[in-house]
Amino acid sequence: MTTIDDSLSRLFGAIDVPSDFETLVMARVHAAEMQSMAEHANCAQTSAQQSYDTAAGNLRQWYRAALRMLTLDGLGAATLLVVLMAEVPRVSPRLASNGSMYALSLIALIAAVVFIGKVAPQLDGPVLARSGRRSD
DSSP: OOOHHHHHHHHHTTOOOOTTHHHHHHHHHHHHHHHHHHHHHHHHHHHHHHHHHHHHHHHHHHHHHHHHHHHHHHHHHHHHHHHHHHHHHHHOHHHHHHHHHHHHHHHHHHHHHHHHHHHGGGGOOHHHHOOSOOOO
């Protein structure tokens, strides 16, 4: 009766295998695992960079839209306030004398908002000024 070892010896006995065969195989397996881990890390880094770029682009887009809306709202409010202040003295002279300081303050505030809305796009912050990939 032949055992499995005897059968395997007969089948594969003629193969000449170096003495460090197992070490070489394990080194190849280890190299393949390291390459797989490196590819996975690169894929994860690429995915994270794409997510960052998308988020930064969305932030830039939202920032520009907010400034544009703020500027348009400020201009509209300032125009309305100027028109109202021009008409208030005819409607109520007493209200015009009491409210003139508040109206001038509000006009100055709205003018400051409009000015910031026009100047802020040239003064982008660090996140908004970045374009493309980060250099880490």
